[in-house]
Amino acid sequence: MAGGGRGAGESALTQDEAVARSAVISDVHYEVELDLTTGDRTFGTRTVAGFHASSSDTVVHLDFVGEVESVECNGRRSGPDAFDGRRVRLDVREGWNSVRVSGSASYSHTGEGLHHFRDPLDGNVYVHTKFEPFAAHTVFACFDQPDLKATVDLTLMVDPSWVAVSNTDPEEPPPSGGHRATWRFARTPPLPTYLVAFAAGPFRVLRSRHRDVPLALYARPSLYDELNAEAPELFDVLGRGLDFYETLFDLPYQFAKYDHVFAPEYAFGGMEHPGCVTLNERFLFRHRVTEDARRRRASLLTHEMAHMWFGDYVTMRWWDDLWLNEAFATMLAVVAQPEATPYGEGWTSFAHHDLPLARRADQLPTSHAIRVSTADTDAARSNFGPIVYRRGAAVLHDLAERVGWENFVAGVRAYLRTHAWGNAGLDDFVAALRRFSDADLDRWVDEWLLRPGINTVEVCRDAGGARVVQNADPRVEPRHLAVRVAAFDYRGVELVPRTPVDVSVDPPACEHGLTELGGTEPDLVIPNADAVSHVKTRLDSRSRQAALRSLSTVDDPRARAVVWGALWDEVQDARLSARSYASAVLAHGTRERDVGVLEALLERASRAALVYGDPATGHDTVTVLARSLREHLVCADGGSDRQLAFARALVGVVPPDDHGLLGDVVCGRSPWAGLEVDRDLRWRALLRLAATGGDVDDLVDVAMDADPGDYGRRNALTAEAACPSPAAKDKAWTRLFSGDHSLAERQAIMAGLRRPGQETLLTPFVDRYWHALESLAGTAETEFLSSFARALYPCFTEVEESVLEETDRFLERKPLPESVLKVIREERAELLVIRAARACDAADAQH
Template identity: 35%
Template sequence: MRSLTLAEARERSSLITVTSYAVELDLDQGPDVFGSRTVLRFGCATPGAVSWVDVKARSVESVVLNGESLDPAQVAEGRLVLPGLARDNELTVVATMAYSHDGQGLHRATDPADGQDYVYGHLFLDAAPSVYACFDQPDLKAPYDVTVHAPDDWTVVGNGAATRGADGTWTLAATRPLATYFMTVCAGPYVSVRDEHDGIPLGIHARASLREPLERHAAELFDVTKRSFDYFHGLFGIRYPFGEYHQVFVPEFNAGAMENPGCVTFRDQYLYRGAATRDELLTRANTVSHEMSHMWFGDLVTMQWWDDLWLNESFAEYMSHRCLVDATDYADAWVDSSIVRKVWGYGAERSPSTHAVAGVEALDAQSALQNFDGISYAKGAAALRQLIAYVGDDRFIAGVRAYLTDKSFGNGTLADFLGAIEASSGKDLEAWSRAWLLTADRDTISVEVDEQNGVVERAQVLRESPADRPADRPHTFDVAGWTDGRELGRVSTTVTGPVTTLAELEGTPEPAVLVPNASDLTWARVRLSDSTIAALPAQLAQVPDEQARAVVWSALIDGVHGATVSPEAFLDVFDAAWPQETNSSILTRVAAYAEHRIVPYFVPRPEQDAATTRLNRAAAGLLEGAEPGTTESLAAARLVAGTSDDEALLRAWADGEGLPAGLEDDGDFRWIVVRNLAARGLIGVEEVDAFRAKDDTLQGGLNALMCRASLPEPQAKAWAWRQLTGREGRSNYEMVHLARGLWVAPDDALVADYVPRYFTDVPAMSDWVGEDALSRVVLVAFPRVFTEETARLSAKTIARDDLTPAVHRSLVDADAELREALASRQTFGAAV
């Protein structure tokens, strides 16, 4: 299918004004297809002109334009030409559409727990035409009237309040103007919990088999929802404008959530079936608040074209963390951001695919999707924090209010947004935006100290700008130092040049640990001094500032990726400091990163068992001393389950014997144990299937696939490869879980034959897998055989000119991680 270009979008928006959509969907035509009837009313600025409508159908039965029939066979590459337009037009398109199984369009999934089918619409970025005929671009917004015919036992939820009529027909209330990619329908035997707040009807919905966790988590979800509404109403001065507010937890969702007005969709893993750590609840609360903030920034005011996608995501990323800190019990949300979101964003910044936050002209829609990453989210949010430091918070919020008011139900651009902030603050933002928003990459900040007899004589912040992407970024942040848990000094500074003197530190005791950007206010590579890194095993756990500890861990992770910190140094700090960590986000995320990234990527293969044993030893020590049922106990138990080589312990836990408190009936925890047993060859296919029978759910099926793919046997790998790369009808989630297990092997020889096959077979999947889903498969399935030959094959594939944008971008990012691993291993060798 052709991807809409920016030039085409500009031409069409200059010609077309959409008045309304009336969409009728018939979801009672079986498991493969559904009926779609669209009545589209629109104006044309130049009568007699020719344009086109987007429609990606299994078949088009009829097309009527202004009373005249058009040939349905004229649809080509997802477009139907509309000739001889009048000033006012009515187009009716009747079509048969196909359900998807890759998370795009109208996705249909079967829940094996009860055999029931569930449908949801995910129309981002360009999937709307696979559901209804439309002018599919973000600046052609219009109100919607939607009618859905569904099986008798189904419930329907959508952008407008749903009313059930006769014969399973649901009518949704007319919406305010929406961009095409925000229209959604969720339908199936969903179960619901309802509430109301400040005159807004609220609903939370999930599969019937998730009734228990839905009801168990409903109070927490409603609480965060209500607090977020109150906070944003007060902050923006504009009431939520889209009627009811539904949150639907749907299966096999490609992202975390999607901000459809009035009907937000979430991945249903957020309804934790078993025990949940505090940081997992924080992550979910952040997602709830993030999507709600989009009701104003993204939904009420939508970017004009995809190259301003950051206006949606950076804003929501910043506002959700701000809301959690100011209005909920999750006051440590910025700590979570440091160790989760910014680590993700820094990874995107290290890749050759790095890009500016804004101003990257997306020449077509699919190209824009490639910049939907940690830079659009985490870096953009950090840039907004720096903008607030530059203009002042009151003036920033005044500008945001003006922007939202002026552009309500329309579209905005970067220039519009910055113009509103300039008007409210009285500051010229041209130089600031050029440095922070329009230039890619990041500065490196460090602190250089001269001391005499343990007293600081001179302290300077050094700011290094990337040579190939120079920029003059002002940074406002703080520097703090500790010895034995006592804070010896903290200085706030604004850095505007390569060298900035910290006069306030002169004459103070030299700290053992000195942390630039200690409160994590800016976006930069933090380079810790050699003396600080050497002191961390003894000192980090004593630092009382959890935000600074998160910055240190992030800097260590960044340093390992950049081959400036050895994996041995990281593991030394992990051994000493991690078991004493009290912040849930740091505790769980650092453990996961150590287990799933540091050891398998950066530790040479012959040394990995010893490194894994170190992780297990630290986790076992924490588990022994942790209070049962706490986040500390759960985090430690998960790490033990994933790293232990104690067959007796693993088999007992898998059978439900001797489990840590709170995990007695936790199926998700059991799968961690089973995966470890499978990867070590201690169980086989029959035993995996037996555990699958105990957890006959969607998540159980996915975990079983991953475990089967992890078995250290040639036949298991061959089976996994066929299931992954063949046309086996696997869903987006099934493909990802197969890929996760495939490369798990005791040695490279077992999977070596699949390295060259990856570079031919996986890109070819673009013939039947959607771009959004395939981009994830390409990343997860990338060979975990870290050799120069893998790098050679990767480079050769990236140079091909027949790759789709999503495949190319994911290959570039995965290749960058491979080369980081090779560089680290070459630099530090077998030092672990």
Template identity: 35%
Template sequence: MPVLTRDEAQTRAALLDVHHYRIALDLTGGETFGSTTAIRFTARTAGTTFVELKPAALHHVTLDGQVLDPAALDGNRLPLVLGAGEHELHVEADMRYSRTGEGMHRFTDPADGETYVYTQLFMDDVQRIFAAFDQPDLKAVFELAVTAPPHWTVLGNGIARPAGDGRWELAPTPPISTYLVAVAAGPWHSVRTEHAGLPFGIHCRRSLAAHLDADAEEILGITRRCYDRYHEKFTEPYPFDSYDQAFVPEFNAGAMENPGLVTFRDEFVFRSAVTDTERQTRAMVIAHEMAHMWFGDLVTLKWWDDIWLNESFAEYMGYQTLVETGDFPGTWTEFGVSRKGWGYDADQRPSTHPVAPAPDAVPDTASALTNFDGISYAKGASALRQLTAWLGEKEFLAGINDHFTRHRFGNATLADFLDSLARATDRDVHGWARSWLRTTGVDTLAPDVTEEDGHWRLAVRHDGSRPHRITVGLYDLDPADPERLVPRPPVEADLPGTPVLVLPGRRPDLLLLNDGDLTYAKVRLDPRSWDTALGALSGLPGALSRAVVWNAARDMVRDGELAPAAYLRAACAHLPREHDNAIVQGVLAFARTQIADLHLPADERPDALAGLRALGRDLLERATAPGVRLTAVRTLIASALRPDALRAWLAADTVPGGPVLDPELRWRILTRLAVLGALGPAEIDAELARDPSATGHEGAARCRAALPDQAAKEAAWEAMFATDDLSNYLFTATAQGFWQPEQLDLVRPFRARYYPAAVALAARRGAALAEAAGRHAFPLTLVEEETVRLGEECLRVADPAPALRRKLVDQLDDLRRALRIRG
């Protein structure tokens, strides 16, 4: 089916003014649901256009009372011939439920047999639910009625009220974009309250009720405090009539900012033990999505080239506002040591793009969808953090409030936002935007330090073109404790602009550029500073400072300037004395999944895993914080090469000294035992009987695909690529189990089969499964030239769908980097 182009959207926006949608959905059926739509709109002049729709069956269409031929539907477009003036379009159709997390996703909970449905309409999936002029700058009022089974509850953008016989009426919305319409229906377990005169609610599947209840006050407390903080920052009040948060099954993203009804993946309803960092991540997502009520919902992009106006702002505001509420004051540390690397990695691949691409660089919705990546989120948020440091927070907030006031319930562009900023400052924000938002790549900052009698000099080598305002941290080894660093007063610098700094006394033992992590750039340490860091990194005061050093080490490994084994040695030396779980978690994740599995040759991997096991045991012996202990146990499980200890833990149902084995840890152990060939199908079935939840079914699928057995691999392959029976989550779980570094000889014959199978799947099942096939089912463990050669051939001749093509480009670049590092 054709995708919408930017030119087509501009033409249609010039022709139409859309006023109101009245939509009726009947969710009482089986494989399909009924959809009736009435759209009132004005044609400014006579002309032709189209409305989008992807029906299972199109029954009846009228335009201004005149019947149109349903057979005129061409793919997803129904042509309309319009005279100037007012019009009303009526469309009656049956629509398909989805198992891919797109459109109207339908899920039956294996724990109790209850069924739930919810919408995910981002980009262009509203066409799977009802007929629409589907582009962000044709905002309208939406009024929905939903008929559902009698024991269901219906949630939507506005307050939902039961009208009898399973029918629910949702309050009309203010003007919003089509992709922001939301419905969630099913026998939800709900916790409701009121705040600032508005109804607030959180909702989940009934089988997760006890877990939601356990965290309800934490979730609602964070929600209230973020709401209050945003009202202190923003002059525009919250623009909708209620605030519901629904934790829904098999959700593709982390969350979606539907006005008044935010949907989250229901893994955020924790049914097993999690670390404080994982709780912080959930809180950040709550803050991020609430920021969207202003950035994206109240003021919406005009076209998808400006997605950063949604995501970069919500990302920055989510992290910053969570710090300001006091719930998690170390939030920026997690951003620095984990999230920011997502942006750095994306920005160094061939698929990189500016934070704000030129409009003609996003010619259609298919190309726009590929830009939801580490650049639009992490790099964009980093740029805004640097903008705030450069501009001043008062001026920044004045600019965004002007932006909200001028464009409330409308659409805006980068130019509109910069105009609002310019009214709040005398600084050259347009020049800043050209340097930061229209360029690609990562700048690198490195110190040049020289010492002379009585003073020392610092010059900063700047590889790149962006301006940076940075803090330079200066630290000395404590004479009484050589593993502890003592700070001197820091130095501020503007690049370019600050000349060579001449400072009195002897040079510091550790000089740290971008201390505080206020800019987006790779940082290098001079040799003496690096030697100091290797000996005293865990003694560096300030978790965010330590995160900057760990990020520098990470970048040096990826750039071939630091041996992967040296990074592992640093982790083994310093993580046992690290108290910030975000750093422990982030460093161990890079060490285990990137260094051990990708960057080290296969013959060096056992020694690396042995080192990680020793580190995990050291952490367990020293740590008292439950989060650090849990992170250590997960590392021990993932790094095991013998089944003995894992078997003992399973038998005892606990790790000595804790934690107790909850379902999440049990499935981790079983997956590792399956990889090692120490587990059979009968044990997987027994564990699934013990945990028949949706998560249990995913764990069982992962284990079965991980078995080192030809028949098991063939069965997993058949399930992924030969049928369309797997939901998005079960596909991902199966793919995660399939390719294992311990099983290279067994899985190598599947490599040549992967590329044609993935191309066919992407064409058949759509963008969400295409992305999953490229991310999770890709043979990344086969770090070999042949994997790259076959992938390049696929890109050249097979014409993969855009979502799959983008993932293949990224995965092949990561493989080339791994091959260079191994070399």
């Protein structure tokens, strides 16, 4: 694979190794000098690591992947056997040590390490780093673990036309002229290696200031217009966010500046490097977006900003406590929303967008605790998912409700002060909180942080009345729950609320009667109606009927979010047919006023129709969906966000007999007054046209003309791979394994290759998938392997039984790193969901 020989899992660091190393090493400082003028494939790297060792009896190593030219330990040159391809063995002495490692390393094309990107429009090169969880050592020799924080003096030698940006400012402007410019950055405060960052290239820069904190935004020149257009809103959120967090934590921002770099082909959404946050370019909007996209971007900015305190200032010791970074940042971004952004209260959209993903992840065979034992850095990769981020945020929110917000904040402040610039773990956080709360924190930790899985709460009705019941699931022990129950009665065609009641469900008792609601039995009962407890809500059959018939008459948006989530869970549990769900969205979801909620529901309705619908009759659902969306488009106000949301949804489900509409959109002709067809809508239409067998040969060029450059190129790769012909699929598969494609381009190809509705065409790729995984083991980067394993798992074939059997055989042999096997386990579970959901939909079709 392109990007050098970093084979999957070959250089993982175990927790035991990390613990042993940090027991001996302290006071680390790195002088790092990188020469980025030596060509497109490799760069020169030289590190001088200074550190204190408490003993000379232990073997200590520096992590490094690359070519080593020389190693000098305390003035003595080491022999060639000191480097085994991933580690440099050191003969340390007690006291101060100085080690010099010189050599070269490879650029990556996966987004991890030092990513190299060439802009196809102008040939300009941009590089940026992403080291989390374990890639700093693919750029410079270091102790690559979070609890060996170090100060860093970084020097970059780059093309003189480039701009370089890092965690700190350059000490002086680099001298101009000559073949290369030398950028020396000021010494950093103590940082874990995964937070050291830089980017370089002919970026454009916009600067501002908030009080005494300099702010800057970096982007490619081809995005400079977008940067200018978006800068006022970005700077506004940054300024308000800094004020909010400084007040909340009672602690000033600790770094000297606050920059954002929009990096091409960035692998995450964003990354919280202190002083130098890196963001995916998709947040520098190149086309029209709805207000919800702006809200989500603001949420990303405030998430990364929360890390400046949670993660950057006080850092987890090891990856098992990643929740101390990510659960906190996710939760705090929701809390910050009304204060630091124009978008108001955040928990309702969190319930709509985030909680369903957390519940899904919790029901997979790979579900794990929020604080998860993490044997090595390969396993650490699997921690970056909905359980740590989203379930983590949900249970922290619940914790804050239990102990009281004031006490929670006091505990957080004490935690940050006690561990300033250092490392901490679960026990440290609990100890800080205990000073301000007498709640049973040990029980909370045991039930919510250390116990995997999700409990289901439902209302049972029988002769004795209604009760809230915590379901007896053999895999998940019951937890102590505080649950708000909302109840509604029909008055005419509308559901009218009663006064909600708060009930506790305390094990070993797993139920609570609902006599407090009073009166006769309500028509709709919603347990956990405020979405505060992290449980799965299941509606009883009478409530479900009421919801499907009248959900839009429920006034409370949070309660509606809970019901929408419960209905979506039911589709994935094969208890509600895809067509019933889509009908509910058309009847009630289209009345949701929040455009983000509308978009999420339309997206789920489309997925229900295309993926979870019965293949034999599911096209009926698609046709009904498309027809109804057309009607909504006629009524939507020209130029409104709702019009855009309906248009995007329609373009994704246009039936094959309506290719004329899609062709018009690709050519930029808008069928809807007031809605301008932009690049994004063109590509969506082209993809649907391609996937449903339309002739796209000339239209790809039309769309590329309107959007040349790397975005257009990736979209064209997706569309071409989506075409339903054996030749197109073969071509896409060959492309995947040939040429010099970046991971982002390969992901674009894979997104087109596997499409629902193309089962016959995809069946021959089942064997190819398994063979490719076998042959890639040990040679391909883990990032590509994981993407490949997920994106091309044979979900849509005519041989599902044999796919499941082959999956089991493959998993038993364990030929790949655990983080990749985990992906395959999850995809197997999704295949089972698809099969059951399709059968449920088929059964409904016969009624």
